Amino acid sequence: MALHVEPDLDGAGPPPAIRAHGLVKSFGTLRAVDDVTFDLAPGRIYGLLGPNGSGKTTLIRLLTGLTVPTAGWAEVLGTRMPSRPNLGRIGYMTQTDGVYTALTVSENLHFFGAVYGVDGGEPVEHALGIVDLAGRRSSIVGTLSGGQRRRLSLACALIHRPPVLFLDEPTVGVDPLLRVQFWAHFRALTDAGTTIVVSSHVMDEADRCDELLFVRSGTIIARGTGQEIRVQAGTADLEQAFLRLGGNVEVTR
Numbered sequence: 001m002a003l004h005v006e007p008d009l010d011g012a013g014p015p016p017a018i019r020a021h022g023l024v025k026s027f028g029t030l031r032a033v034d035d036v037t038f039d040l041a042p043g044r045i046y047g048l049l050g051p052n053g054s055g056k057t058t059l060i061r062l063l064t065g066l067t068v069p070t071a072g073w074a075e076v077l078g079t080r081m082p083s084r085p086n087l088g089r090i091g092y093m094t095q096t097d098g099v100y101t102a103l104t105v106s107e108n109l110h111f112f113g114a115v116y117g118v119d120g121g122e123p124v125e126h127a128l129g130i131v132d133l134a135g136r137r138s139s140i141v142g143t144l145s146g147g148q149r150r151r152l153s154l155a156c157a158l159i160h161r162p163p164v165l166f167l168d169e170p171t172v173g174v175d176p177l178l179r180v181q182f183w184a185h186f187r188a189l190t191d192a193g194t195t196i197v198v199s200s201h202v203m204d205e206a207d208r209c210d211e212l213l214f215v216r217s218g219t220i221i222a223r224g225t226g227q228e229i230r231v232q233a234g235t236a237d238l239e240q241a242f243l244r245l246g247g248n249v250e251v252t253r
Protein backbone atom coordinates (compact mmCIF):
# COMPACT_ATOMS: atom_id res chain seq x y z
CA MET A 1 0.00 0.00 0.00
CA ALA A 2 1.40 3.39 -0.95
CA LEU A 3 1.69 5.89 1.83
CA HIS A 4 1.53 9.47 0.67
CA VAL A 5 4.24 11.07 2.75
CA GLU A 6 7.20 13.21 1.84
CA PRO A 7 10.63 11.55 1.69
CA ASP A 8 12.62 11.64 4.89
CA LEU A 9 15.39 13.99 3.72
CA ASP A 10 16.66 15.32 7.02
CA GLY A 11 16.61 12.12 9.04
CA ALA A 12 13.96 13.53 11.36
CA GLY A 13 11.51 10.75 10.54
CA PRO A 14 8.47 10.94 8.34
CA PRO A 15 6.14 13.92 8.68
CA PRO A 16 3.02 13.40 10.77
CA ALA A 17 0.13 11.68 9.05
CA ILE A 18 -2.35 13.64 11.14
CA ARG A 19 -1.96 17.01 12.82
CA ALA A 20 -4.24 19.01 15.06
CA HIS A 21 -3.38 22.49 16.19
CA GLY A 22 -5.44 24.43 18.70
CA LEU A 23 -8.58 22.65 17.50
CA VAL A 24 -11.78 23.95 19.05
CA LYS A 25 -15.38 23.06 18.25
CA SER A 26 -18.11 24.89 20.11
CA PHE A 27 -21.81 24.14 20.12
CA GLY A 28 -23.28 27.26 21.69
CA THR A 29 -21.54 27.59 25.03
CA LEU A 30 -20.29 23.97 25.02
CA ARG A 31 -16.72 23.43 23.86
CA ALA A 32 -17.04 19.83 22.65
CA VAL A 33 -13.42 19.94 21.50
CA ASP A 34 -11.37 22.35 23.54
CA ASP A 35 -7.90 23.27 22.26
CA VAL A 36 -6.51 19.99 21.00
CA THR A 37 -2.98 19.90 19.58
CA PHE A 38 -1.08 16.80 18.48
CA ASP A 39 1.03 15.25 15.75
CA LEU A 40 0.47 11.60 14.91
CA ALA A 41 3.26 9.74 13.12
CA PRO A 42 2.24 7.40 10.29
CA GLY A 43 1.89 3.64 10.50
CA ARG A 44 0.56 3.42 14.05
CA ILE A 45 -2.71 2.69 15.82
CA TYR A 46 -3.84 5.53 18.07
CA GLY A 47 -6.55 4.90 20.64
CA LEU A 48 -8.81 7.85 21.38
CA LEU A 49 -10.22 6.86 24.74
CA GLY A 50 -12.79 8.68 26.80
CA PRO A 51 -16.29 8.42 28.21
CA ASN A 52 -19.42 9.13 26.21
CA GLY A 53 -19.76 12.82 25.55
CA SER A 54 -16.05 13.57 25.97
CA GLY A 55 -15.71 14.78 22.37
CA LYS A 56 -14.21 11.81 20.50
CA THR A 57 -16.67 11.82 17.60
CA THR A 58 -16.48 15.60 17.24
CA LEU A 59 -12.69 15.42 17.18
CA ILE A 60 -12.78 12.74 14.48
CA ARG A 61 -15.22 14.82 12.48
CA LEU A 62 -12.85 17.79 12.70
CA LEU A 63 -9.90 15.65 11.59
CA THR A 64 -11.84 14.29 8.62
CA GLY A 65 -13.00 17.78 7.71
CA LEU A 66 -16.66 16.86 8.02
CA THR A 67 -17.16 19.64 10.49
CA VAL A 68 -15.44 23.02 10.43
CA PRO A 69 -13.49 24.07 13.53
CA THR A 70 -14.48 27.06 15.60
CA ALA A 71 -10.73 27.70 15.96
CA GLY A 72 -7.50 25.95 15.05
CA TRP A 73 -6.80 23.57 12.20
CA ALA A 74 -6.45 19.93 11.24
CA GLU A 75 -4.17 18.41 8.62
CA VAL A 76 -4.18 14.92 7.10
CA LEU A 77 -1.18 13.81 5.02
CA GLY A 78 0.01 17.38 4.79
CA THR A 79 -3.30 18.78 3.53
CA ARG A 80 -5.43 21.17 5.54
CA MET A 81 -8.92 19.84 6.20
CA PRO A 82 -11.62 20.12 5.02
CA SER A 83 -10.39 18.97 1.63
CA ARG A 84 -12.64 17.07 -0.71
CA PRO A 85 -9.76 15.54 -2.76
CA ASN A 86 -8.11 14.40 0.46
CA LEU A 87 -11.20 12.38 1.38
CA GLY A 88 -10.01 9.85 -1.19
CA ARG A 89 -7.07 9.13 1.12
CA ILE A 90 -9.19 8.86 4.26
CA GLY A 91 -11.44 6.05 5.45
CA TYR A 92 -14.05 6.85 8.10
CA MET A 93 -16.15 4.28 9.89
CA THR A 94 -18.78 6.31 11.68
CA GLN A 95 -20.14 5.48 15.11
CA THR A 96 -23.63 4.92 13.73
CA ASP A 97 -23.49 2.72 10.66
CA GLY A 98 -23.63 4.84 7.54
CA VAL A 99 -24.79 2.02 5.30
CA TYR A 100 -27.97 1.74 3.24
CA THR A 101 -30.38 -0.67 4.85
CA ALA A 102 -32.53 -1.14 1.71
CA LEU A 103 -29.55 -2.25 -0.38
CA THR A 104 -27.67 -5.54 -0.26
CA VAL A 105 -24.23 -5.93 1.27
CA SER A 106 -22.64 -6.08 -2.14
CA GLU A 107 -24.60 -3.08 -3.43
CA ASN A 108 -23.41 -1.00 -0.50
CA LEU A 109 -19.79 -1.88 -1.22
CA HIS A 110 -20.16 -1.13 -4.91
CA PHE A 111 -21.80 2.18 -4.03
CA PHE A 112 -19.00 3.26 -1.68
CA GLY A 113 -16.45 2.03 -4.20
CA ALA A 114 -18.03 4.23 -6.85
CA VAL A 115 -18.01 7.23 -4.51
CA TYR A 116 -14.25 6.81 -4.17
CA GLY A 117 -13.67 6.02 -7.83
CA VAL A 118 -12.84 2.39 -7.11
CA ASP A 119 -13.92 -0.10 -9.71
CA GLY A 120 -16.18 -2.78 -8.17
CA GLY A 121 -15.05 -6.42 -8.50
CA GLU A 122 -11.74 -7.11 -6.79
CA PRO A 123 -11.93 -4.36 -4.11
CA VAL A 124 -15.42 -5.50 -3.14
CA GLU A 125 -14.28 -9.12 -2.82
CA HIS A 126 -11.23 -8.04 -0.83
CA ALA A 127 -13.35 -5.97 1.58
CA LEU A 128 -15.93 -8.75 1.95
CA GLY A 129 -13.14 -11.16 2.83
CA ILE A 130 -11.67 -8.88 5.48
CA VAL A 131 -14.93 -8.69 7.40
CA ASP A 132 -15.98 -12.25 6.63
CA LEU A 133 -19.23 -11.28 4.95
CA ALA A 134 -18.79 -12.95 1.58
CA GLY A 135 -21.56 -15.41 2.45
CA ARG A 136 -23.98 -12.52 3.02
CA ARG A 137 -23.21 -10.52 -0.08
CA SER A 138 -26.76 -10.77 -1.40
CA SER A 139 -28.48 -10.06 1.93
CA ILE A 140 -30.48 -6.88 2.36
CA VAL A 141 -28.61 -4.88 5.00
CA GLY A 142 -31.83 -4.31 6.97
CA THR A 143 -31.89 -8.04 7.71
CA LEU A 144 -28.36 -8.16 9.17
CA SER A 145 -27.49 -8.27 12.85
CA GLY A 146 -25.91 -5.22 14.50
CA GLY A 147 -22.50 -6.86 14.44
CA GLN A 148 -22.82 -7.74 10.76
CA ARG A 149 -23.73 -4.14 9.97
CA ARG A 150 -20.68 -3.01 11.90
CA ARG A 151 -18.58 -5.33 9.76
CA LEU A 152 -20.10 -3.96 6.60
CA SER A 153 -19.42 -0.39 7.78
CA LEU A 154 -15.77 -1.30 8.25
CA ALA A 155 -15.64 -2.85 4.79
CA CYS A 156 -17.13 0.32 3.27
CA ALA A 157 -14.53 2.46 5.06
CA LEU A 158 -11.73 0.27 3.67
CA ILE A 159 -12.96 -0.14 0.10
CA HIS A 160 -10.54 2.42 -1.37
CA ARG A 161 -7.59 1.22 0.75
CA PRO A 162 -7.02 4.59 2.36
CA PRO A 163 -3.66 5.40 4.01
CA VAL A 164 -5.46 7.07 6.93
CA LEU A 165 -8.34 5.41 8.72
CA PHE A 166 -10.65 6.78 11.40
CA LEU A 167 -12.71 4.16 13.22
CA ASP A 168 -15.33 5.49 15.63
CA GLU A 169 -16.08 2.75 18.18
CA PRO A 170 -15.65 0.02 15.55
CA THR A 171 -16.02 -3.00 17.80
CA VAL A 172 -19.21 -2.07 19.63
CA GLY A 173 -21.66 -4.95 19.10
CA VAL A 174 -19.01 -7.11 17.46
CA ASP A 175 -18.52 -10.57 18.96
CA PRO A 176 -15.21 -11.43 20.65
CA LEU A 177 -13.89 -13.69 17.91
CA LEU A 178 -14.49 -11.12 15.22
CA ARG A 179 -12.97 -8.41 17.40
CA VAL A 180 -9.76 -10.36 17.41
CA GLN A 181 -9.94 -10.59 13.62
CA PHE A 182 -10.66 -6.86 13.33
CA TRP A 183 -7.62 -6.03 15.42
CA ALA A 184 -5.43 -8.44 13.49
CA HIS A 185 -6.51 -6.68 10.35
CA PHE A 186 -5.92 -3.21 11.81
CA ARG A 187 -2.41 -4.35 12.71
CA ALA A 188 -1.79 -5.70 9.21
CA LEU A 189 -2.88 -2.34 7.80
CA THR A 190 -0.52 -0.35 10.02
CA ASP A 191 2.31 -2.76 9.22
CA ALA A 192 1.72 -1.74 5.61
CA GLY A 193 1.94 1.95 6.55
CA THR A 194 -1.68 2.88 7.27
CA THR A 195 -2.34 5.27 10.13
CA ILE A 196 -5.35 4.37 12.26
CA VAL A 197 -7.23 6.40 14.84
CA VAL A 198 -9.70 4.26 16.74
CA SER A 199 -12.04 5.62 19.38
CA SER A 200 -13.51 3.75 22.31
CA HIS A 201 -15.36 4.51 25.51
CA VAL A 202 -14.03 1.34 27.15
CA MET A 203 -10.47 0.50 28.05
CA ASP A 204 -10.53 -3.21 27.31
CA GLU A 205 -8.87 -2.90 23.91
CA ALA A 206 -6.49 -0.10 24.82
CA ASP A 207 -3.43 -2.32 24.90
CA ARG A 208 -3.93 -3.21 21.26
CA CYS A 209 -3.10 0.41 20.37
CA ASP A 210 0.46 1.70 19.90
CA GLU A 211 -0.42 4.92 21.66
CA LEU A 212 -3.31 6.16 23.73
CA LEU A 213 -4.85 9.61 23.86
CA PHE A 214 -7.15 10.07 26.83
CA VAL A 215 -9.99 12.46 26.09
CA ARG A 216 -11.95 14.24 28.76
CA SER A 217 -14.23 17.25 28.35
CA GLY A 218 -12.89 17.91 24.88
CA THR A 219 -9.22 17.94 25.84
CA ILE A 220 -6.40 15.39 25.67
CA ILE A 221 -5.54 14.78 29.31
CA ALA A 222 -2.80 12.21 28.68
CA ARG A 223 -0.91 10.66 25.83
CA GLY A 224 1.51 7.76 25.65
CA THR A 225 1.83 4.02 25.33
CA GLY A 226 -0.29 1.99 27.73
CA GLN A 227 2.85 1.32 29.72
CA GLU A 228 3.89 4.99 29.84
CA ILE A 229 0.46 5.97 31.05
CA ARG A 230 0.47 3.27 33.72
CA VAL A 231 3.83 4.48 35.01
CA GLN A 232 2.77 8.10 34.90
CA ALA A 233 -0.46 7.41 36.77
CA GLY A 234 1.14 4.93 39.16
CA THR A 235 -1.43 2.22 38.50
CA ALA A 236 -1.62 -0.89 36.35
CA ASP A 237 -5.31 -0.29 35.74
CA LEU A 238 -6.04 2.02 32.81
CA GLU A 239 -9.49 2.94 34.13
CA GLN A 240 -7.83 4.09 37.33
CA ALA A 241 -5.17 5.86 35.32
CA PHE A 242 -7.85 7.74 33.42
CA LEU A 243 -9.44 8.91 36.65
CA ARG A 244 -6.14 9.91 38.20
CA LEU A 245 -4.84 11.71 35.14
CA GLY A 246 -8.17 13.45 34.69
CA GLY A 247 -7.41 15.66 37.64
CA ASN A 248 -5.01 18.33 36.56
CA VAL A 249 -2.07 16.51 35.04
CA GLU A 250 -1.34 17.67 31.57
CA VAL A 251 0.85 15.71 29.22
CA THR A 252 2.30 17.19 26.11
CA ARG A 253 4.67 15.80 23.61
Ligand SMILES: Nc1ncnc2c1ncn2[C@@H]1O[C@H](COP(=O)(O)OP(=O)(O)O)[C@@H](O)[C@H]1O
Nearest residue numbers: 027030032050051052053054055056057058059
Ligand atom coordinates in the same frame (compact mmCIF):
# COMPACT_ATOMS: atom_id res chain seq x y z
N1 LIG B 1 -24.16 18.74 16.56
C1 LIG B 1 -24.11 18.95 17.88
N2 LIG B 1 -24.81 19.95 18.45
C2 LIG B 1 -24.74 20.19 19.78
N3 LIG B 1 -23.99 19.48 20.63
C3 LIG B 1 -23.27 18.47 20.12
C4 LIG B 1 -23.29 18.14 18.72
N4 LIG B 1 -22.47 17.09 18.52
C5 LIG B 1 -21.95 16.76 19.73
N5 LIG B 1 -22.44 17.58 20.68
C6 LIG B 1 -22.09 17.53 22.10
O1 LIG B 1 -20.67 17.59 22.19
C7 LIG B 1 -20.20 16.75 23.23
C8 LIG B 1 -19.24 15.75 22.67
O2 LIG B 1 -19.97 14.82 21.87
P1 LIG B 1 -19.27 13.66 21.04
O3 LIG B 1 -18.16 14.26 20.25
O4 LIG B 1 -20.31 12.93 20.32
O5 LIG B 1 -18.64 12.79 22.21
P2 LIG B 1 -18.22 11.24 22.22
O6 LIG B 1 -18.05 10.81 20.82
O7 LIG B 1 -16.96 11.21 23.02
O8 LIG B 1 -19.32 10.51 22.92
C9 LIG B 1 -21.42 16.14 23.88
O9 LIG B 1 -21.78 16.93 24.99
C10 LIG B 1 -22.47 16.24 22.78
O10 LIG B 1 -23.76 16.31 23.33
Ligand SMILES: [Mg+2]
Nearest residue numbers: 056057058095
Ligand atom coordinates in the same frame (compact mmCIF):
# COMPACT_ATOMS: atom_id res chain seq x y z
MG1 LIG C 1 -18.87 9.26 19.81
